[in-house]
Amino acid sequence: MITLLMAVLVNALLMSLALVVGVGIRARSGLQAWQFMLLGQAAGFTLLIAATLVLPRLLATLGVTALSASASAMVLTACRFLSLPVPRRWLVAVPLLLGVAHFAALPDQVLATGVANLTIGAQVLWGSWLLLQGAAGVRWRWLCGVAAAANGVMTLARAVLVLGWPAVYPNFITPHPLNLTSLLLLNASLVLGTMGFLLAHRDAAEQALVRLASLDTLTGLLNRREWMGRAGRALGSGAGTADPGAVLLMLDLDHFKRVNDEHGHPVGDEVLRLTGETLRTVLRASDLVGRYGGEEFCVLLRQCEPAAFERLDARLHEALAGRCREVLGFDVNFSAGAVRVQAGETLAAAIARADDQLYRAKHAGRARTCCADGVL
Numbered sequence: 171m172i173t174l175l176m177a178v179l180v181n182a183l184l185m186s187l188a189l190v191v192g193v194g195i196r197a198r199s200g201l202q203a204w205q206f207m208l209l210g211q212a213a214g215f216t217l218l219i220a221a222t223l224v225l226p227r228l229l230a231t232l233g234v235t236a237l238s239a240s241a242s243a244m245v246l247t248a249c250r251f252l253s254l255p256v257p258r259r260w261l262v263a264v265p266l267l268l269g270v271a272h273f274a275a276l277p278d279q280v281l282a283t284g285v286a287n288l289t290i291g292a293q294v295l296w297g298s299w300l301l302l303q304g305a306a307g308v309r310w311r312w313l314c315g316v317a318a319a320a321n322g323v324m325t326l327a328r329a330v331l332v333l334g335w336p337a338v339y340p341n342f343i344t345p346h347p348l349n350l351t352s353l354l355l356l357n358a359s360l361v362l363g364t365m366g367f368l369l370a371h372r373d374a375a376e377q378a379l380v381r382l383a384s385l386d387t388l389t390g391l392l393n394r395r396e397w398m399g400r401a402g403r404a405l406g407s408g409a410g411t412a413d414p415g416a417v418l419l420m421l422d423l424d425h426f427k428r429v430n431d432e433h434g435h436p437v438g439d440e441v442l443r444l445t446g447e448t449l450r451t452v453l454r455a456s457d458l459v460g461r462y463g464g465e466e467f468c469v470l471l472r473q474c475e476p477a478a479f480e481r482l483d484a485r486l487h488e489a490l491a492g493r494c495r496e497v498l499g500f501d502v503n504f505s506a507g508a509v510r511v512q513a514g515e516t517l518a519a520a521i522a523r524a525d526d527q528l529y530r531a532k533h534a535g536r537a538r539t540c541c542a543d544g545v546l
């Protein structure tokens with residue numbers, strides 16, 4: 171039995187080490203919390219084994235506290251990967267309170283063991299509940315959640331057994347079927363949990379890469395490549411227009427070089443950020459908005475009637491000037507060109523026509539939108 175316990179312990183330590191070597195641990199990441207969980211398991215069982223040799227009351231209490239802290243780390247891992255609020259106070263308070271209760275109860279072995287198993291089992295089930303509910307379709311959630319649930323149920327079963335039938339409850343180092351099953355289940359849940367959270371880590375990294383590849387970091391809008399791809403698909407890539415009511419709008423901030431020169435580059439960046447924010451707030455979620463480059467933005471307005479376009483254009487001019495006045499203390503305006511995308515027209519052709527209109531707007535004195543026939 172001791173050999174099996176040592177195997178679980180070494181397994182937890184090796185997996186924890188492998189996480190550091192293989193993935194590298196960023197502070198406050200989900201995997202870092204899981205690493206604490208593995209170390210907590212190893213420390214807890216080491217202390218429980220040591221307690222059978224020396225200082226039984228103190229070491230057993232420290233062991234139980236470490237196992238409970240390890241269960242808290244498991245809940246923390248789930249919160250970090252699922253972007254849930256972290257119940258910090260509970261995560262710290264439960265192991266500490268359990269330590270005190272266990273030490274106080276320990277002359278009574280049955281009560282102390284029952285309280286420890288009850289608390290740790292409930293903590294583990296809490297973590298598995300967080301994992302199993304929430305967004306569907308995330309494979310790793312099931313792997314980690316089911317493994318934790320099995321472990322939690324087994325720990326609670328031990329609590330019920332020791333409190334209800336203390337005479338048949340085996341000491342944890344006795345080679346009893348209950349102990350063997352518990353340890354094998356624990357080991358399986360540590361391995362499956364590690365695999366599941368590694369998948370979670372990979373998914374998160376993949377999502378971050380997709381975001382980086384498709385969004386403009388300054389404004390949070392689609393970058394040019396992503397916008398072109400999505401707009402091309404929305405227009406049916408020229409093979410017959412999928413949205414005959416679509417209007418393409420190209421905007422360019424006026425005298426932006428002057429903003430940079432007079433107020434500095436960081437203020438210029440802030441103007442770009444506020445432009446992105448204004449476009450996101452004023453336009454509908456179904457409209458496609460991107461940063462085309464520098465201080466130029468591109469918008470594909472779906473199903474945009476002439477009257478609606480006129481109102482929208484006025485709102486955009488007002489909203490951008492107002493937002494910059496409010497935040498930076500000066501007005502910023504833009505010139506724009508708009509065209510209604512024609513049936514069968516490619517995106518590149520529509521952009522070229524909108525650019526011509528934008529050029530007209532700049533030359534007509536800026537702070538206005540020029541429209542090709544059919545927009546209004």
Ligand SMILES: Nc1nc2c(ncn2[C@@H]2O[C@H](COP(=O)(O)OP(=O)(O)OP(=O)(O)O)[C@@H](O)[C@H]2O)c(=O)[nH]1
Pocket residue numbers: 388422423424425426427428430434435436437438439442463464465532536
């Ligand atoms: N702060 C900041 N400036 C940028 C960024 N990208 C491009 N610019 C600046 O935008 C300015 C564009 O200048 P111009 O092309 O002369 O345009 P403009 O001054 O707006 O003049 P008009 O378009 O004719 O009204 C340049 O000074 C670029 O350096 C950026 O990401 N941040």
